[in-house]
Amino acid sequence: MTSHDDRFVHYLRAKESVDDRALHRPTLASLIDRLEARAESRSGQPLRVVSVGAGTGAMCRRLLSWGVFDAYDEIKYVMVDRKRGMADHAAAAFAKWARAAGWTAEPTPDGFRIERHGRSVSLTYVTSDLFEAMTVLPKAIDLVVAHAVLDVLPLRRAVDALLSRLTDGGLFYAPITFDGRTAFRPSHPADEAVLGAYHETMCGGERAGPDTGSDLLSVLPDLGAPVVAAGGSDWVVHPPHDDEARIFLDRVLGFVEESVGKSAAVDRETLDGWLEARHDDLAGDELAYVAHNLDVLAELD
């Protein structure tokens, strides 16, 4: 991994507590209810989960810690991410977390298995583009998790590929899906130009773009999976900041710099002035940041 990738991994770690606060609890509660009903109707069968764009596996650890899979004694959880080296970061994060949470862990040929109080979870990490991974995975998945990733993918094609691997009544959970609004405070005269350009850069190529959360609400039913729960999961980060929040905000400013810096929509002087002001706000513990996201849960017809 490059130092750029290391910074991304630090960002993902810092993002965990921001996501913890943001996740839409009623949608999560609906996921738990549906998993419980599924466990009852398919007694004795394991829960099979695939998480795409899994990063270091934060969502898997969170769902286990929060008891979302408690209706199941056996869970098979496959994580897919195309970034090389991410699997090692995930393994390190899982080892640390499993030790602290009292799970025993033993390596398996393609990941590891953790056990606690008679429950076992097999964790597998696949380094691959998700479209390739979906062609080899059997059509035997109960739950797909697409956490903070759909906005960088061709939406219809990705949702179609993911739904194609679900069993009857399978669930599709897309938490922290970006949905079109970024704001920083205190306000700055170049906010509209810089943040407008930032959202424009999300539209290039096949990317689903800045309105992915809202778009999901029609794409999922169109493709045969009506939405059963959804709600806002906005990131709201305000001073005073701890170290994690500072790392998180510094990287968000880095994303704006890298993307808007390559676009012609804002001249370099305006962008540099805006960035300098934002880094000063951050250093002075004055920067507030809001990003609007949606959590969406759908169930295959």
Ligand SMILES: C[S@@+](CC[C@H](N)C(=O)[O-])C[C@H]1O[C@@H](n2cnc3c(N)ncnc32)[C@H](O)[C@@H]1O
């Ligand atoms: C913003 S990160 C989110 C990671 C993780 N879900 C989290 O929120 O902690 C998006 C991840 O999706 C991965 N990704 C993007 N496009 C992908 C693709 N086509 N196939 C597999 N992974 C992809 C990236 O490598 C990155 O790790």
